[in-house]
Amino acid sequence: MARAKRTERAEARRRNRSLAGAPQDLDRELDEALDEEEPSPAPARNYRARRAESGTAARRDASPPPRPGFVAGLRRAAAPADVVADIRSLPAIALHSKALWVPLAAIGGVTALFFIPGISRNPLVALLGNLALQPPPMILPFLGGMLAPRGAWLVGGIVALANAIAYGLLFGVFTNSVQTGLGFTYTMTSDQKVGIILNAVLTSVPFGLLVGAFAGFYRRFLAMSTPPRPAPAKSKRR
Secondary structure (H helix, E strand, O other), X not given: OHHHHHHHHHHHHHHHHHHHOOOHHHHHHHHHHHHHHOOOOOOOOOHHHHHHHHHHHHHHHHOOXXXXXXXXXXXXXXXXXXXXXXXXXXXXXXXXXXXXXXXXXXXXXXHHHOOXXXXXXXXXXXXXXXXXXXXXXXXXXXHHHHHOOOOHHHXXXXXXXXXXXXXXXXHHHHOOEEEOOOOOEEEOOHHHHHHHHHHHHHHHHXXXXXXXXXXXXXXXXHHHHOOOOOOOOOOOOO
């Protein structure tokens, strides 16, 4: 189709120049020059082919990254912590995540149950106190580490400190005597109570740091093992 149009234009130019008396050699040279300068139109592409190619490119771009192996995932998840950056980001963690206020709210709620008359002697309340507050703490520091976007070790230490303080408060208020394993009961002095509370704090905080660090490692490993799925492409309605 394009070649026929070029032939018709060349014939029209030759007729015009013959009427004007131009030489034939000049006509041939002008026709060849004009034919070389005119670009041949690109073949029209099929609409379905273009749409299929664009869909393939979109799926290629949106495909998730390859999942790392088990050993590679362990190595990446066990990366050393940036202590300074984690400490600086602590206010943002406390304000913009649930890592601190959910475990602290659980500690405060369980502690408050022991001060409510008629509820403190409930066996379920006693079980909650043993699970949540008994040192060294594990459940709530692990929960805080799993919820922390970063600095899980720091969150675990803070939650463990609050846990030890709550345990010391309950122990100092409600514990006046202790029964030994042989069945002997003796009354505790104030110095003995202070020693037990200090021991709970000194053992709970390092343990909470380790539990929080393990929770952060486990969360990163799960994130690397199961990468998020790509969002489905939105089809445009015409």
